[in-house]
Amino acid sequence: MVKPLTLGSLFDGIGGFCLAVFINLFNLPTALFSSRLEIFQTSMFSMQGANLKINLYAIAFLFPLAGVCAIYHFFGETAWFITCVALAVISIAIHKWFIAKIAAIFEKNKYKRMELKVQGNHKVQCSKFKVQSKMIKIQNLKKIYNGNTVLDIDNLGVAKGELIGLVGNNGAGKTTLLRLILDLIQADDGFVESNGQKVNESETWKEYTGSYIDGRFLIDFLTPEEYFDFIADVYNIDDETLQERLAQFEGFMHDEIMGTKKYLRDFSQGNRQKIGIIGAMIINPKVLLLDEPFNYLDPSSQMTIAHMIQRICKEQGTTVIISSHNLNFVADISTRILLLEKGKLVKDLPNADGAAIAELNEYFGIQAE
16 A cells, blocks of 8 residues: 655655755766876876875865764654755765866866986977977886886987877887876886976976876766866866867868767777867867877767867978878878887987878888888
8 A cells, every 4th residue: 555645754755865866966076086096197287185185175075974873763854854854955066066176176286206308309380380399308217117228319309380290109208208298107218308498397298288198087987078077176167168179160060969968988999089189179279289089989070080080280380290090191280200119219200291200101111010
């Protein structure tokens, strides 16, 4: 027999709903963000002590639940209902605070320290903007893992407005070089400069640098809209400007990303790749670094992103460095190609009108024999 609806049962239902809101919103940052925290610490941010804070946060989550049970037992349904509503309101506020806190971490993150000093050499013009000086300078840069030297570059300069293609076999040091330029890992020797400033001593270069290395740059428990809003908040981009910039990527997204109400973790690798690349480009960076941007994409999307990369260089004078195994795309869009092998820069090829492709094919043909 179904019991008639009473005020008490209505309160029970509302209280249960509020408790569910509390559990979901309060526990969401704990469950999901803590799983990403180690990645943030090692790749994007310096967050000493954050593990302890998150663990304490998770423990603190248990006390309100225990309190709710005690209140119901000792004080009855009315007190329980009031407590559940209060917890729901508090959890919504905490959730908003948590998202704002991550944004603050993005904005104020401190990159690892290392000594720098730089010189460069080449000046190849990609865009209509006159090349005036080096944007990226590298000298005596060395990275060693477990006694093995994985990167050793004596001297390298990248001019403003260049579009650089990094190529090489697996383990050549392409991703390591990008991570060193972004100061995500510490060099064992040498240094990197961005626009005349040492990346380990200044944070201003982060304001104009867009990058996407891999899926760890994403925040999996956000939707695409929340993720792009989050980036806009970090880079002080107003909503109208953000929407204008996102509109430029509508064809690239193919109606598969925006408005889907899906978390980033639920997208395919290809769409996650698109979201990461768009996130790096919507800030209109002066420097753009992309690692294997053509991975996971279908042929039409590969063509689209290749044209987008080339356009941002030509129209905005952006300095672009991409690494890729796709020699044809790299040769089609790059003004200069750097060939790495076992951590060494073995070829530095001008690429006017795709002139480097023959030499690259010959080199990798020899390597394959």
